[in-house]
Amino acid sequence: MQTFRYSQARSVEGAVRSSGTFLAGGTTLVDLMKLDVLQPNAVVDINPLPLAQVEALPGGGLRIGAMVRNSDLANHATVREQYAVLSEALLSGASPQLRNMATTGGNLLQKTRCYYYRDTNYACNKRQPGSGCSAIDGYNRIHAVLGGSADCVATHPSDMAVAMMALEATVHTQGAQGQRAIALDQFYLVPGMTPDKENVLLPGELITHVTLPALAAGTRSHYLKLRDRAQYEFALASAAVVVRVSGRRIERVRIALGGVGTKPWRSAEAERALEGRDATTENFRRAADAAMADAKPLRYNGFKIELAKRALVRTLETTTQTA
Amino acid sequence: MGTPGNSIIGAAVSRIDGPAKVSGKAQYALDHPLDNVAYGVGVASTVGNARIASIDTSTAERMPGVLAILHHGNTEPLFRPAEQLEHSRAGEIRPPFEDDQVYYYGQFVALVVANTFEQAKDAASRVQIHYDVSKPAVLLSDAPPPQGPPRIHYSRGDADQAFESAPVKIDETYVIPVETHNPMEMHATIAAWDRDKLTLYATTQGVVNYQKVLSEVLGTPLENVNVISPFCGSGFGGKLFPWPQSMLAALAAKRVHRPVAVQVPRSLMFTTVGHRPLTQQRMRLGATEDGKLVAIQHDVVQPTSMVDVYVEGCTGVTTMLYDCANLTANQQLVRLNIGTPTPMRGPGIVPGLFPLESAMDELAIQLKMDPIELRLKNYAEQDESYSPPRPWSSKHLRECYQTGVERFGWSKRNPQVGSMRSGNEILGWGMASSTWHAGRGSATVRVRLNADGTARASCATQDIGTGTYTIFAQVVSQKTGIPLDKIQVVLGDSSLPNGPTSGGSTTTATVLPAIARATEAAINSVLDAATRTPGSPFFAQEGATAPKLAMANGRVHIADQPPASGVPFEQILTTRRIAALDGEARTSPDPADEHKVSSHSFGAQFMEVAWDPGIARLRVTRALTVIDAGSIINKKAGTNQILGAVVMGIGMAMLEETIYDPRNAKPLNNNFADYLVATNADVPELECVFVEYPDYHLNEYGARGIGEIGLAGVAPALINAIHHATGVRVRRLPFRVEDVLGAEKATVI
Incomplete structure (x- = not known):
């Protein structure tokens, strides 16, 4: 150190x-x-900053301070009742001890669990630009099938961010140039040739809070995480769905996938494949195929494509089934 | 707490060391409060096969607090362990810093000693090592094929011919990857020299062996080395033998003239302190149409390290578990640039049972026969691995199957794959047999009865979390009637009377007779004093006949009168004005007995998995273990041993695998986040049933060992259950979601 x-x-x-x-x-x-x-x-320790509040926004929606702990956010009454997908995603992550420490802002910036990123004896473009990628020809079972490049295939590890993607969250920052509001969908970068640049934050720019829009009445949401063991492991594949159904018809749906992308993976393709269509397993399957159409498997992670599809189909089924 | 007297044996007794453990008072290796301790942090190789070209310590040496940097270039080599004193054994035969060779990734190549742990760690990261690197052999395919005769060869009958002509055959190859022990307490040693006397505060499964090995490698007289290990944060076999960090601590303490503490960090727990080796096992079963085994052929390939010959004897269990006239077993070794393997809970038998009990399930399916019926059809009434076969000392496996069938509801099992449901999930039921050989060694125990009414038992064995402290107290209490809370048990100190290593599930069977004899000797001393001490109610004048006395409920009394008629034993001691009376006894197995019978524990394990095919998710939902291990001395500790082993088996079947990078031999998942062991959420409610038939062949208490058998059949039972649910046969552990997605499973072997 x-x-x-x-x-x-x-x-x-x-x-x-x-x-x-x-x-x-x-x-x-x-x-x-x-x-x-x-x-x-x-x-710079930002724990003293007054950013640990969860507040209802006047016009509906929620404002979540950057220093709100994962465990507090997961158990917040409004989050549990109105944003179930977020509560579930948070509670599926890490361990209770870690969730008691981890914060909303920090979780958005969580680093990959790539074995090679975490060991300075390996070449890693994310850690040391230009040094090479040890994962592409290495043991890449946990790596990304979406959004990778020849320089990096590291998976974004966050569960919370996947749920927030599906909730169309906005990240609010304070920088030297003033305040910014960045749609979470525009916040993350795919690695391309600069995997060390993971998001659009400028040097010194601080995440102050995250806002969630209000959800229309009747909206349901759910997070499903699939992995080797039942707890305390990152996702092999996960799905976050926020959906409103009228009769059988899907009025509005937002979909994000975790464990498979180099960033929390919002799938507009899957959303387009579903909106205005009936909530049937056949349509779900078609949406899942659309979500993974551009997936590029590496030697050891091809199974993630099918696993992510199944996670998404099941999550859609869970959120659209009539009681 | 159980009541004193006979009923305390076999009771569910809470462990007497429990309060110390849960309150944090128990002192593990690095908890010993020594003054002026310096800290050693190792520099480990980051390559798998190399010669050290140079070591540059110039920056590190100048860093704050640094006292010394030891490496092969500035350290007189240690002696190799002689492995002579009663089979003393080190984890690695090559002592650290012997030469400039790197044989595996994560090998200690230097040790930085500093005033604080942080200073040592910081400086260790600044030691520059340059290597002449060669390509490491990491995968089985990297190694030259095994040459020469197999390390293990066994044959009876004509298995080649019998298999060839068998009407029904199974011929499959099974792989178990490297598994890493990962006890909570990492290997650690504080070494403290006082002139030429060395004290080692360690975490070990064998203080006596540790003492011998350190005496051998240091060239120091045995009596000058003392090893203290009152508590052990689990070992699972990994702490049977001392590993390099113990020797480095001793070397460093000598160099800096201060006590030195060295702990193996979690990352190096995966490289330099042993592991269960990978095994690739071909299993051939030949049977008649009605399920009688006519041939078994078991062929194993197993890697060992470049420096040691470690044989994981997988085939032994195959030679004894079933009745089969024709059998061959061979095991070959190859050498890889991976550290030396070491026993891990159930060595040999646990990995050997996976292919055997999987293949038996595959055979049952092919025969359309119930898997238990197949096993009963081939029930071994004697141990056929010997010629001539030997009778079992005690075997009740049939009753284990039967009890399991009833408790699990096996008769409701529909053998059709995927036919049993619970809601949206498909259930799979599988079973396997388990076994473990029962052994007993020698032990010396001292028991002291004190004038304050307490007792003390001591022995240079140790409690590695299994309940050994409590068993000592139980026997002393049974014999004397002194309650448990007045009995002190002192273990984990090599200066105490010689005791056994805690390994192979033999400690209980070994120490019970010695505790009993020593307690009796102490009681006899008190009874003798009672008749010889003026003022004692039992005093016999010279020439007079002394009354026949006994001790019960802590009281000395006339043998044919009730205990209440006597006096508390301490009254005899106080009357005589002495502090205490001792009894000591050494007990050993009777060598004449050894070759007459075969002693094994047996069991049957029944598992249920629930499979959600829509999301390819499998969970373990029920686990029943029925064990025939003779008498159980402490029901609570015994059950705890079995259930803990089942949890480990769930890990073995579903989660555990040490993954090496073939490029540099690094275990990629060398931490607790990436190396998966079962969490509570992976473990269903577990049930354990003992069928208790005392086995008096081993000792008067009829107890065999129970440390390992609970793990033995879990993996095959789970894999058989997975097949029953999914139709997928997993022949390479652990199960992965790829197996049920029809995807290629990452196979780095």
């Missing part, structure tokens, strides 16, 4: 001016600093 300067931010503005790496729950940052994967010169 490299020696670093530690300071505490007293205000959002102060944090933004501080030019250090922000420390929230620390469940990713500290872990990776111990492995020498991240070696910040300065760490």
Whole structure:
């Protein structure tokens, strides 16, 4: 671990001016600093900032402070009642101990679990641009089938972000240039030739909160995560669905997939394949095929394509079945 | 807490060391409060096959708090363990820093010693090592094919001919990947020298063996080395033998003239402290149309390291479990650039049973026969692995099957694949036999009866979490009537009377007779004192006949009168003005007995899985284990042993696999997040039933061992259940979702 300067931010503005790496729950940052994967010169602790509130927005919807802990958000009454997909996604992630520390803002920026990213003895373009990718010819069972490039196939690990994708969340930031509101769908970058750039945040820009739009009455949502063991493991494939059905007809649906993409994977293709159509397993299957049409399997992860389709079909079935 | 006297044997007794453990008072290896401890952090190789070209310590040496940096270039080589003193054994025959060769990834190549752990860790990361790297042999296919005669060869009858002409045949190959022990407490040692005397605070399954090995590698007289290990955060076989970090701690402590603590970090728990080796096992079964086995052929290929010959004896169980006249078994070794394997819970038998009990299931399906009926048809009434066959000391496997059938509801099983449902899920039921050989060694125990009414038992064995402390107290309590809370048990110290290594499920059978004899000796000393001490109610004048005395309920009394008529035993000691009276006994198995019978524990394991085909999800939903292990001394600890082993079996079948990178021999999943063991959510309610038939061949208590047998049949029973649910036969562990998606399973072997 490299020696670093530690300071505490007293205000959002102060944090933004501080030019250090922000420390929230620390469940990713500290872990990776111990492995020498991240070696910040300065760490700015943002835990003192007043960003730990969950508040209803006047026109409907929810405002979630960047420092709201995963466990608090998952168990928040409004989230449980109105945004079930988010509560379920949060509770499927990590362990209770980690969820008690991990924050909303931090989780959006969670780093990949790629074996090769986490070991400085390996070439990794994400960790050290231009050094190569050890996963493409390596043991890539857990890697992405969507959004990969010749330079990086690392999977985005977050469950929460997948649910937020389907909820059409907006990320709010404060930077040197002022405040920004970024649709989550526009927040993440695919690796391309610059896998070290994972999102559109500018240096020093701080996530202050996330907003969720209000959901129309009758909207249902669900998160399903498939993995080797029942708890404490990242997804092999997961699906988040937010859907409103009228009779048999799907009026509106938002779909995101986890465990299969280099970023939390919103599938407009699957949404288009369903909106205005009947909620039938046949249509679900067609939507799942559309979602995975561009998937590119590596040597060991081809099974994820079928697994993700099944996760999506089941999640659609669960959210559209009539009681 | 159980009541003293005879009823305490076999009762469900809470472990006497439980309060210390749950309150944090129990001292594990690094918890010992020594003054002035320095910390050693290893530098481990990041390549699998190399010669060390250079080591640059210049930056690290100048870092704050650094006391010394040891490596092969500046350290006098340790001696190799002689492996002479009663089969003393080290984990690796090659001591650390012996030369400039790197044989596996994660091998210690230097040790940084500093004032604090953080300083040592920081400096260790700044030691620059340059290697002349060669391509490592990591996969079975990287190694030259095995040469020369097999390491294990067994034959009876004419198996080639019998298999050839058998009307029904199974011929399949099964693979178990490397599994890593991963006890909660990582390997750790504090070494402290006092002039030429060395004390090692360790976490080990064998303080006596540890002492011998360290004495051998250091060239130090045995009596100058003492090993202390009062608690062990589990071993699972991985802590049977001392590993390099113990020797490095001793070397470093000598170099810096301070106690030095060295702990193996979790990542190196996957490289330098052993593992269960990969096995590739071809199993051939030949049978008649009505299910009588006529031929078994079991051929195993297993990697060992470049420096040691470790044989995971998989075929032994095949030679004894079923009645079959014609049988061959062969096991070959290849060498890979992976650390030396070591026993892991149920060595040999656990990996050997997976192909055997899977193939039996495959045979039953081919014969359209119930899997239990097939096993009964081939029931071994004697141990045919010997010539001539030996009778069993005690075998009640038939009753295990029957009890399991009734408790599990096996008669309701529809053998048709995928035919049983529960809601949207398809149920699969599978079973397998389990067994473990029962053994007993030698032990010396000392029991002291104190003038304050308490007792103390001591022995240089150790409690590795299995309940050994409690068993000592139970026997002392049974013999004396002193309640458990007045009995102190002292283990885990090599200076105590010589005790056994905790391995092979033999500790209980080994120590019980020694505790009993030592307690009796102590009681006899008290009874003798009672008749010889003026003022004692039983005092006999010289020449007079002393009354015949006995001890019960903690009281000395006339033998044919009730205990209440006597006096508390401590009254004899206080009257005599002595602090205590001791009894000591050494017991060993009777060598004349050894070759007359075969002693095994047996069991039957029944598993249910629920498969949700829509999302390809499989869960273990029921697990019943029926065990015939002789008498159970402590029902609570015994049940705990079996259930813990079943959890491990769920891991073996469904989750565990150490994945090596063929490019550099690194175990890629060398941490608790990526190496999957079962969580509580993966484990259903578990049931364990003991059919208790005392086996007096081993000891007067009729107890065999139960540490390993609970794991033995779990993986095949689960894999058989998965087949019953899905129709997919998993011949390479662990089960993966790829198996039921018809996808290629990542197979790095």
